[in-house]
Amino acid sequence: MGEVRVSLADHSYTIYIQAAGLKQVGRLMQEMPFSKKALIVTDANVSPLYAGILADSVATAGFIPHILVVEPGEGSKSLATADKVFTKAISIGLDRRSPIIALGGGVIGDLAGFVAATYLRGVPFIQVPTTLLAQVDSSVGGKTAVNHPLGKNLIGAFYQPQLVMIDPLVLDTLPERELKAGLAEVIKYGVIADAGFFDYLTRHADMILKRNPGVLAEVISRCCQLKAAVVAQDERETSVRMILNFGHTIAHAVEGVGGYSEYNHGEAVAIGMYGAALLSSSLGLCSTAASTAVQQLLAAMGLPLTAPGYGINELLGYLARDKKVVDSKVNWVLMQDIGRVTITQDVSEEQIRVVMSQLTRTN
Ligand SMILES: NC(=O)c1ccc[n+]([C@@H]2O[C@H](COP(=O)([O-])OP(=O)(O)OC[C@H]3O[C@@H](n4cnc5c(N)ncnc54)[C@H](O)[C@@H]3O)[C@@H](O)[C@H]2O)c1
Numbered sequence: 377m378g379e380v381r382v383s384l385a386d387h388s389y390t391i392y393i394q395a396a397g398l399k400q401v402g403r404l405m406q407e408m409p410f411s412k413k414a415l416i417v418t419d420a421n422v423s424p425l426y427a428g429i430l431a432d433s434v435a436t437a438g439f440i441p442h443i444l445v446v447e448p449g450e451g452s453k454s455l456a457t458a459d460k461v462f463t464k465a466i467s468i469g470l471d472r473r474s475p476i477i478a479l480g481g482g483v484i485g486d487l488a489g490f491v492a493a494t495y496l497r498g499v500p501f502i503q504v505p506t507t508l509l510a511q512v513d514s515s516v517g518g519k520t521a522v523n524h525p526l527g528k529n530l531i532g533a534f535y536q537p538q539l540v541m542i543d544p545l546v547l548d549t550l551p552e553r554e555l556k557a558g559l560a561e562v563i564k565y566g567v568i569a570d571a572g573f574f575d576y577l578t579r580h581a582d583m584i585l586k587r588n589p590g591v592l593a594e595v596i597s598r599c600c601q602l603k604a605a606v607v608a609q610d611e612r613e614t615s616v617r618m619i620l621n622f623g624h625t626i627a628h629a630v631e632g633v634g635g636y637s638e639y640n641h642g643e644a645v646a647i648g649m650y651g652a653a654l655l656s657s658s659l660g661l662c663s664t665a666a667s668t669a670v671q672q673l674l675a676a677m678g679l680p681l682t683a684p685g686y687g688i689n690e691l692l693g694y695l696a697r698d699k700k701v702v703d704s705k706v707n708w709v710l711m712q713d714i715g716r717v718t719i720t721q722d723v724s725e726e727q728i729r730v731v732m733s734q735l736t737r738t739n
């Protein structure tokens with residue numbers, strides 16, 4: 377169906393977007409210099425749905441698949457769960473050329489990727505993302521991490537996969553709320569880099585929510601192209617890659633205040649993007665029409681815009697702790713128009729407070 381090439385200095389790879397692509401993974405592995413054993417890491421929701429199909433494909437291609445199933449949820453992005461994956465890898469005798477395959481959402485991709493980056497100083501890594509968020513965002517770009525009790529994603533590595541297989545058909549079983557969470561990141565790509573795509577999303581919102589397979593495949597492929605282009609320019613997030621954090625400064629604060637449970641990441645990003653749009657128009661960086669268009673598309677996709685009742689001071693406290701803060705200045709990614717953003721530190725606390733009061737209003 378589609379292929380997106382991620383071109384990096386010394387480890388380029390291909391993202392395949394194919395209906396029933398799960399069954400193609402083994403065949404594609406045959407083209408790579410892997411040894412026979414492979415470890416599939418998945419979670420207890422995804423395993424009964426898709427681990428058998430993937431393991432069959434891997435076995436039919438002549439490999440020996442082992443499967444490790446972890447608990448679903450963010451709690452598994454921990455050093456304790458990573459240790460279980462290391463133990464499994466050692467006990468089945470994975471060697472330097474044995475691939476670790478992540479089958480699941482962003483939690484599994486980040487966890488398995490972290491293990492692949494560090495086990496034996498790095499073994500081959502394959503991503504088979506099964507949530508929309510993982511398909512359009514976390515499986516592309518090579519960031520891997522686990523969480524620490526003192527903060528999210530604090531322990532990790534940049535580590536690129538050798539192959540990403542996106543099968544849009546697995547989205548059929550994805551819970552509605554998870555689909556919408558992924559759509560927040562999808563909208564983000566339109567806002568930061570592609571007005572035509574933003575327009576496409578606005579016109580196809582209904583079909584997307586009804587999971588029209590052709591439209592979803594088109595959406596996934598555009599997002600992967602956009603992210604791959606940004607990552608190719610700045611693999612390690614020193615400059616242009618920062619635009620991918622649009623909406624995320626406020627989102628991280630919302631997630632923190634909500635204890636990472638009230639809003640999921642995509643919902644927090646939706647609130648953060650609405651906040652960033654309001655901030656952009658109030659600073660005169662973009663028109664009111666542009667920020668209203670963002671608000672309307674988020675609402676059309678059924679995403680939240682505000683976090684009623686959240687404390688402004690508490691949110692501001694989290695802004696200051698965000699790990700993207702350099703020299704105690706927040707790097708704000710703000711809109712100049714749909715499809716165009718800029719990065720600035722020149723935002724006063726007063727201006728942020730005005731936006732926060734709009735985001736936290738209870739009526
Ligand atoms: N590495 C990156 O660049 C990057 C980018 C964005 C987010 N992330 C990380 O991704 C994580 C969030 O990922 P997520 O939203 O995919 O969450 P997730 O991995 O927890 O998956 C969400 C839920 O959906 C279930 N699920 C997955 N696929 C399914 C399917 N096809 N059918 C039915 N159920 C399915 C999972 O079991 C889980 O309960 C966070 O930890 C975040 O930090 C990483």
Ligand SMILES: [Zn+2]
Pocket residue numbers: 513561624641645
């Ligand atoms: Zn995100």
